[in-house]
Amino acid sequence: MHANAQYLQTLQQVFGFDGLRGGQQQVVEQVLAGHSSAAIFPTGSGKSLCYQLPALHLPHLTLVISPLLALMKDQLDFLKGKGIAAASIDSSLTYDESREVMRSVKAGETKILMISVERLKNERFRQFISSVPISLLVVDEAHCISEWGHNFRPDYLKLPAYRTQLNIPQVLLLTATATPQVIDDMRTKFSISPEDVVVTGFYRSNLDLNVLPCKEEEKPSALSHVIQQAPKDQPTIVYVTLQQTAEHVAANLSAKGIPAKAYHAGMASEDRQRIQNGFMRGDINCIVATIAFGMGVDKADIRSVIHYDLPKSIENYSQEIGRAGRDGQASVCSVLANRESVSVLENFVYGDTPDLNAIRAVIDEIGATPSGNAWEVMLNRLSRECNVRQLPLKTLLVYLELAGIIEPKFSYFADYRFKMSVSVDHVLSQFDGERRQFVDAVFRASPKSRTWHTVDFEALWQGYQA
Template sequence: MSTATLERKPVMMDRANEVLKEVFGFDGYRPGQEQAIRQLLAGHSSVAIFPTGSGKSLCYQLPAILLDGLTVVISPLIALMKDQIDFLQAKNICAARLDSSLDRAEAVQVYDDLRSGRTRLLYVSPERLANERFLQLLAQQKIALLAVDEAHCISAWGHNFRPDYLRIADLAKRLNVERVLALTATATPEVVDDIAEAFSVEPEHVVHTGFYRANLEINVTACDDRERHRVLVKKLSSHRGEPAIVYVTLQKTAEQVSAFLKDKGFNARAYHAGMKTEERTKVQEDFMAADDMIVVATIAFGMGIDKADIRGVYHFNLPKSLESYQQEIGRAGRDGKPAVCEMLACRDDLVTLENFSYGDTPTEEGVRELTRELLAGRDEIEVSVYDLSGRHDVRDLVVKTLLTYLELEGVLQSTGPKYTEYKFQPLRPSQTILEQFNAERADFLRSIFKLARKGKTWLTIDVAAASERLSESRERIVAALDYLDQRGDILLQASGVRFGYRVVKRVADLEDLVRTMQEKFEQREEQDIARLRKVVSLVECPGCYTRYLLDYFGEDRDDCGHCGRCQGNPQQTLPRAQYSKITDRDRAVVNQLQAEHSPALRSPRQIARFLCGIKSPASTRAKLGKHRDFGRMDRVPFAEVLELAKSVVGEP
């Protein structure tokens, strides 16, 4: 490290301390914040593992003010983006977001501010990285800092792997990002190592403050499914009039439990992904404003919700993993005051949670067909995840994961996302647009216009075909259209996103590769089931709940002294599950489903998913979620339902 750099470090931290007080209004740092900020200002990339609500955002917001260049924040939480931007703009810091909720005028302003260099922080979702136009714009920026929220999603073996995240590390290199800050509130030591390796973070630049929260009282009540509603009312009645979240697994459970609580006099509302956006927004806003409201929600609720006075988080259903549990209870008591974290543990939930894991695992036949199509002989391929998902009736996440596995195997190399079509609506006469440019550029634009297919309102152009016809790069064509859009000459929309790959290794034995891919999916399934077993182990652990939970995340602590077990509650044992048995009527239903000849219910696995209440691309398109028998066997183990379907339909 140069002498100039060593001299600059204390000066930068002096200025950081001033900004902390003058801009953010804080007299001091929370644990871990100063260390992370110091590392970033010194030019190092860092991983920060802080508990939920412990001030992770300051670790990139403060450096963004001091660093020379743009700070890009990647976050899946639109609610978090909006709240943080409102906060920063109130401090006269130029911050913006790019997401689907912006109208045209707002989006144009964001792009103008970026090009001019006014923007200090830009918030985007991981999916935005599949936007060709956006990536071209980013390539023109000096990116001083890339902050990656929910960074545990980058780990292929983490509890919430998202293939879109795995490309972030490669993108950071291609965009010459100067430093990266990876942030997470839930990561085991193995996942932390994955994150650090992906972003080339040295061990001494990993900041871990620990997960312990002294104000959270963790308790577990093992109960039978038939008494669970009564137990929930009893627990909530002890804290009546306090804001709380009740987490459930299924959307229909959210509706049922919220109605039950309303009937008992509680101010309760449901929240789940099946509700309209405006309904969810209203529930969220009402919850933020109320001091006695209970939200009964699926895991979709709470991400990015910064309500400090939540006094209780109740799990009506078992969480799917300890990572999910740690994140969800972290939303309680952010004001530092005591809060209750209560889990109503019922073994019946295991069937539903296991079924979702088993049901999402593709068959070897499905993996074979997908792999064969991807490696059909061309050296350069472009794929539509949506088309592949529909053609093979596997969730788009499974398709993305397979593509990622093939990248990790060194078979494919990503060449980036592209749109197949652009459509535009002229806002001015063509001649008026063209006369603004010199002869060469005007001729180029005129050629693009001539190749566009005319519709009633929009003109559509196939960019690949236009590139070939004009002997021009697609990048120049897209840049020209984007420029006209930003000038207000046309209204531009892109469609048909496709992901490009280069086949870098030809596979001599396709079956061997298919087996390797299938083993990865099965290994992931086994890990999901193992995580669920860890939840059961927490319920039945003989000692301190807090100590058991922290040990899972690699943190060694003594007994907390304030959880249910430490306060003298007896060790719990999950009651025997009341699994449903397969009946003659169920067999008759399978026969009837086969007789209906639905294209979405051709194979035993498709039928088993349908009966267990697990949607697939084909069943969704066929609107089978409203079918009278959808989910009728959701309390029967998936393996048994699959065997029933095979016995009626036959082996695939």
Template sequence: MSAATLERKTAMTDRANQVLKEVFGFDEYRPGQEQAIRQLLAGSSSVAIFPTGSGKSLCYQLPALMLDGLTVVISPLIALMKDQLDFLREKNVPAARLDSTLDRAEAVQVYNDLRSGHTRLLYVSPERLANERFLQLLAQQKIALLAVDEAHCISAWGHNFRPDYLRIAELAKRLKVERVLALTATATPEVVADIAEAFSVEPEHVVHTGFYRANLEIHVTACDDSERRRLLAKKLSSRPRGPAIVYVTLQRSAEQLAEFLEDKGFSAQAYHAGMKPEERTEVQEAFMAADDMIVVATIAFGMGIDKANIRGVYHFNLPKSLESYQQEIGRAGRDGKPAVCEMLACRNDLVTLENFSYGDTPTELAVRDLTKELLSGGEEIEVSVYELSGRYDVRDLVVKTLLTYLELEGILQSTGPKYTEYKFQPQRPSLEVLQQFDDERAQFLRSVLQLARKGRTWLTIDVAAASERLVQPRERIVAALDYLDQRGDIVLQTAGVRFGYKVLKRVADLEGLVHSIQEKFEMREEQDIDRLRRVISLVESPGCYTDNLLEYFGEEHGKCGHCGRCQGAPQQVLPLSTGAAISTADRAAAKQLLSERSPALKHPRQLARFLCGITSPASSRAKLRGHRDFGRLVSVPFAEVLELAEDVA
């Protein structure tokens, strides 16, 4: 290393230390932070695997103030965005977020600040990357750093695979992003390798601080379903009161258990995705302010919650994977003080969790018909995920995953998202607007506006048709409308997002392709079931709970000395399931459902999903979730329910 290079590195380090103290108020880094930050400042991409609550955000917030250009943070956690933004604004850091909760005036301000170069750090959700207008604006920015939170979602081996994440690596290349920071709190060695490969991160630039948390005391109690409530109340009563989270699988379980705990004298409230947004916000804010409140929640709660003094995390139901478990217990004891992590393990939970995995797998018929439709068009196609999901009654995620598989096979190539419809309301007379532009631009805008169809309150433009009619690039028309919107000349809305693809090659053996794709879906199903089995293995393990958990993530530690097993708890075996059986009344209910002739329940697999309490696009759109028999057989294995559905059809 030359003297000049060494001098530059030293100056950069000194400057980073100064920012750490003066802006963020810290005298020293937490483990792993300095290494990741130095790599980014030196121009290298990095993967950072830090436990929940260990300061991942500083790894991009600090470089954002030192790098020349914009830092974009992709995170699915709106609560995290809001909390971090409040913190940054207190530090006078010019940061912003773009998400669905902003009103028009707030969104316009964010766009204006981006265009002016004022914003240094921008938070967006992965879904924002499907916004045509946003991507056009992003392409005009110099992006110094792209930070990807929850990066394990990029891996097909991960527990929370999201196809939207696979496009992030491609987008980073297209936008000429200078460096990437991929962040996760839960990743096995296979997942870390996937993340590093996707973002071209060298092995020496993977920063792993380890998952071990010395202040977390892990306990597991194998029990029968009938005694769980009593056990939970007993364990909560035997420990000092403090903020706690109790995780359950089903929404109705959250409500019932919260009511039970209230009756037992605890301050408890339910939280789940079925509640109205304002109700969830109210519960969350109450929990953040309370010293002894218990939130009984589905996994919808906790993501992005930055409460340091949570004294207990209880799993009333089995977690769906060790990755989920590690992430959820990581919300306890972030202040470094002792915290309890207790799992009440009951074999009955396996049926419900397995049913969600089995029920989500599409039929080979749906995969065949969907694939055939995608590949029967021209060299370029545009698809609506929403429409395909409804047509074949498979979840949006399944449609997106299938499209991703076709991309990975080299059959399709994404050309990006587009809106089919642009609507606007004029805020000023057209003549007044056009007078602000030179003759050529005024004529172009006039031609665009003349193609708008008048409705009752909105004017609508079919951008694809306008592009063809005017022989002008679609991008120019969209940019012009967006510009008028940002100036306040019009109020612009978009609708009907469609995803464009090029068909790179024709498939000679369609049946072989369909079979290959179906095998991938079934493999994911097997992976989900295997993850459940690993949770059972942890429960029944003969050794230290902490050591067994860390071993799954590729970390060697040895006995922790403070978990339930290390404190002398005997090895446990889960009691056999008391599994519900299908009764004559259940069979009659299934026949009655078929007689109602709902289009959403016409096929046996649709009926089986409904009876197992698994929503689908068709049943949701038919508003069947409130039906008295929805989830009637939630405790019966999916295969048995499917057999019933086929028998009564």
């Protein structure tokens, strides 16, 4: 009871809450009792508090793995607003800023450190963090570790091994969406006892779910009708499957007097950020998006989520509609459905499943490397040559790494982008001879979108190999 009294006092004095919700108390007490746990709570149920509160009572650092920079920033702003010593190490920091964060972590001044899973690939960071005592590893969006999950990320598979290497005694897994199969997979990978898994259910009474049957050619008019029938300018997300559909649907809505912006992974990052910020501020009220728009969005007053195309799975659907009505107010979630669009989903499923010959081709490629030599690989080229999509290819390579068959030594940047602050001619004028020819070849192999040039290494290689 003494320990309970302590954390309840912290809950009130630091976080300003008089009590915990149902599942929160069970998870917090399990963590404080030294157990590894998993919390599967619906969106908006306060999963983050399940690690933030115990972190202030644990003796050492709490290390949080978060999949998105936007999620880290939101949680850091909240923690710093409560006077809690929290920090992140991410790509937005300068070298000096990263050094200062590492110093404060090493000195024990920082209680919570947030990183992406990719940060653990960095050998220098692993050497640093292995010298820091860690009380708790928190895996946010933990369903990403399961191949049965809807947002599977191969690098999450390495987390149990990293935990062992870093000698972290406890783990806390957090997610809003997980089937029994995914829960069992997550639990097994981290050796969490079934009694330490807390599932509070997924029902949210403020969401009105409905399916509107309509033929494919009727969808544009059905969508505009649904939006126009709702209160004017209410925050709305329209989910589509393909990037080109996002552009097309947004243009159609705008032509009908419904201001809408497309959002997808094919857009320049600064454009995506500008649109997301506009939506969060309320300057943009309708976003037509692929699933690229999602995990970093924590807007409380989204009143409508519309699936123009069928969601990829029940888990995807649950996560996507979970962005509606986080303020507890009534919100409507609609699906425009027909059988014709099922074939698109089937293509995604079958396209992500490599056949045995494709897997053998990857293994043969590795086996052809002479013993003792480094196997240098570019994922996009290997994916193309072996006919395996990049996600399953990364998964295969991670499993080979976990089996000790391959070991990463260093990595190349997969993409290089740049934007011009002066003209191309001005840059070229600074070089002569072969150097000028090479710089000119780089520019010619770097097509420009709206602002950024992206280097096409294949084109550069084909055009410049001598």
